Amino acid sequence: MSAWAVMEPYFAGTVDGLIARSHEAESKRLGSENLFDIAKAGNVLALLLDRQSLMPGRIDPTSAEIMTNEEDQAYDLFEDLSLTVLAKGG
Known part of the structure; x- marks a missing residue:
């Protein structure tokens, strides 16, 4: 199993979480x-x-x-x- 196969789900979840936080911050005029x-x-x-x-x-x-x-x-x-x-x- 490659390192990327192990890391990809973590990376995708992290990016998805950051995007969600960004949208939430924008809705509160904090982003x-x-x-x-x-x-x-x-x-x-x-x-x-x-x-x-x-x-x-x-x-x-x-x-x-x-x-x-x-x-x-x-x-x-x-x-x-x-x-x-x-x-x-x-």
């Missing part, structure tokens, strides 16, 4: 799917991202403003969001 809100708050419990998704852009470290530029593929907004959340204990 958001809006990237601008997430960038401003930074202190989120969990950030769920599709590992294959990319969004060109950066977060200004001073103002937390999102700067997007479709032509500049050098920076990934999701990477900046991930680093911001991890730095704040999410």
Whole structure:
């Protein structure tokens, strides 16, 4: 039996639980799917991202403003969001 076969049910349950908590938090105005809100708050419990998704852009470290530029593929907004959340204990 592979390691993934053992871990997949746990992982799927964890992700499903995080999604349910996210929807509950949104219904109480304590959560958001809006990237601008997430960038401003930074202190989120969990950030769920599709590992294959990319969004060109950066977060200004001073103002937390999102700067997007479709032509500049050098920076990934999701990477900046991930680093911001991890730095704040999410």
